[in-house]
Amino acid sequence: MVATFADRFPTYSALPREELAGDITRVVEDNLRAFVRTLRTGRLPSRGDLVEMTRSSARRAEEGVPLGAVLSAYHLGWRMGLDALVARAGPADLDAVVEVERILLDVLQLVSAAVADAYVEEHQALHGQDQAARHEVLSALLDGQDPREAARRAGVRPAPAYAVLTLALGAHPDETDSGVSSSVAARRKLRRIQAEIDHHGRDRALHALNAHGGTALLPVDDPETALTGGWERLTGLVARIADRAGTAVHAGVAATAAASVADAARESADILEIVRITGREPGAYRITDVLLDYQLSRPGPARTRLAGLLAVLDDHPVLLETLRAYVASAFSRRRAAPLLHVHPNTVDYRLRRVAVLTGLDPTCPGDLPRLRAALVAHDFTPS
Numbered sequence: 001m002v003a004t005f006a007d008r009f010p011t012y013s014a015l016p017r018e019e020l021a022g023d024i025t026r027v028v029e030d031n032l033r034a035f036v037r038t039l040r041t042g043r044l045p046s047r048g049d050l051v052e053m054t055r056s057s058a059r060r061a062e063e064g065v066p067l068g069a070v071l072s073a074y075h076l077g078w079r080m081g082l083d084a085l086v087a088r089a090g091p092a093d094l095d096a097v098v099e100v101e102r103i104l105l106d107v108l109q110l111v112s113a114a115v116a117d118a119y120v121e122e123h124q125a126l127h128g129q130d131q132a133a134r135h136e137v138l139s140a141l142l143d144g145q146d147p148r149e150a151a152r153r154a155g156v157r158p159a160p161a162y163a164v165l166t167l168a169l170g171a172h173p174d175e176t177d178s179g180v181s182s183s184v185a186a187r188r189k190l191r192r193i194q195a196e197i198d199h200h201g202r203d204r205a206l207h208a209l210n211a212h213g214g215t216a217l218l219p220v221d222d223p224e225t226a227l228t229g230g231w232e233r234l235t236g237l238v239a240r241i242a243d244r245a246g247t248a249v250h251a252g253v254a255a256t257a258a259a260s261v262a263d264a265a266r267e268s269a270d271i272l273e274i275v276r277i278t279g280r281e282p283g284a285y286r287i288t289d290v291l292l293d294y295q296l297s298r299p300g301p302a303r304t305r306l307a308g309l310l311a312v313l314d315d316h317p318v319l320l321e322t323l324r325a326y327v328a329s330a331f332s333r334r335r336a337a338p339l340l341h342v343h344p345n346t347v348d349y350r351l352r353r354v355a356v357l358t359g360l361d362p363t364c365p366g367d368l369p370r371l372r373a374a375l376v377a378h379d380f381t382p383s
Contacts, residue, residue, distance in 0.1 A: 001028050001077050008076065011069045027056045028077060031111065035081060038107050039100065045110055053111060054118035061122040070119060071112060078108050130154070138206040138217060144262040159204060159219030163226045163234060163255045165284075166268040168213040168276060169193070170247035175211070186211035192244040200237045215265060223255035227286050238284040248282040250275050270294065277379045279328035296373055297380040306377035309370070312357045313378075319357070322350040324379075326362060327372050 002025050006013040015024070030052045034045045060070050082104055089097050133154030140147040141162070151158045174185035190211055197205050197216050207216040218234075220226040226234065234253055242249040252271030256264035267287065274293045275285050287294055296303060313320045322340060326347065329335035333347040340347065355361040360371045 001080055004076065004080065005073045009069050009073060011065045012073065015063075015065075023056055023059065027053055031074070031077060032081065034111070035078070035104065035107055038103055044106060047114070050111060050114045054114050057115040057118040058122035061119045067116065067119050067123075070115060074111060074115060075108070078104060134206055135208060138208055138215075141206070141217065141258060141261040142215070142265055144259075147258070156204065158258055159217075161220050161223045161226075161255065161257045162217040162261055162264070163220050163223070163253060164261060164264040164268045165216045165218065165234075165238075166213070166252045166265065166272045167209070167216065167238075167241070168250040168272055169209075169211065169245060170249070170282075171211075172246045189245050189247070193241050196237070196241050196244050200233075200240075215268075217261065220255060223257060226255040227253070227288075231286070235284045242282060250280070250282050251284040253284050253286045270297070273297075274376075278376060279324060292373075293376050296376040303377045303381060306370075306374045307381040309360065309374040310358060310378045313354065316353070316357070319350055319354050322347060323354055323362065323371075323375060326351065327375055331362070331368060 002020055005024065006015075006020060012020070012024070034049055037049075038044060057070060061067075082101065085100060086097055133150070134156065136150035137147045137154050137156060137158065140150045141158075147158050169189070172185055172189045174180045175182045175189070177185070190209060193209060194207065197207055197218070201218045204219045205216060208214050209216070218237075220230065238249055238251045250272060252268040252273075252275060254264035254267040254271070271285055271287055271290055271294070274290045274297055278290075278293055296306070310320070310323075313323070322336070325336040325339040326333065329339065333344050333351070337344040337347050351362040355363070358371075360367045360374070362368070362371060
């Protein structure tokens, strides 16, 4: 049987000979003993009878042997055992053969479940350790510390530079469906996003994400090129994340040498905040995409004075909401109206009220730059 496994499954043929002759052979013998014991006693194997099989399965998980290959080997071994019995049976043994097949299926069900459980448990433990070690590397980079020791423990090689993505994730429709477990839907969404990021980063990406967003570091060769000639790769990644997540995704993006990841993370978070507050469409944004708003959002006397131009609207939240929709719609009242769920004439009325209260006319081209700048400053000024 062991020779057949090695011949049939490449992952088994790649195992050391002493392992095939030792651990794998012992497990095959245990399987045969379990089957014969059940035939003799009529008692199915207990959990204790399967200890050596489950330990072996955990070792296969540690070695990286696919679970499919492990289960296939068990099924092939049991079929070979049944074939050997049937080959010795005659016409008069038909009822006995049928009973043996029934017992074999019952035992195989127990063995397969125990082996799969042990494999998955070990795999999850190993994956958890790997993720924890990678989080140490990520934390070191985000804290501005030397990541080399953490990287050595994690078995990863830090990149010379990274593109830093700060992500905001919308909710998948299943997360708000009363008939679906929201936590399960959120975890499924998150796994798909993580898989997409890992694939893009060729398993060298680092990330800390939850159902609402988080941070991802993608290895790049040159930070400047990543945001210019390589920008399409990053925008494509964000688009694929949105597609896999089944929801809107906004991303602030910066790029830098590994030593300055902490600064780049703050910059990407600032960019994301600007994108969200100013009502931009989902997608990826770098600082060159939000230069004016980025500067307007920085604290200082100019921002305070600009924000003060709209202070009178603090008592009129509906007018502020209308102004935001109007600006986000490229100063089109017809495009703003559906966002507000009102008629365009209602938008006109509210904009006239804004003009009366602030002295800045949203329908006057000369007032639009200052009005938009005042809105950005207002929204970034603590109330």
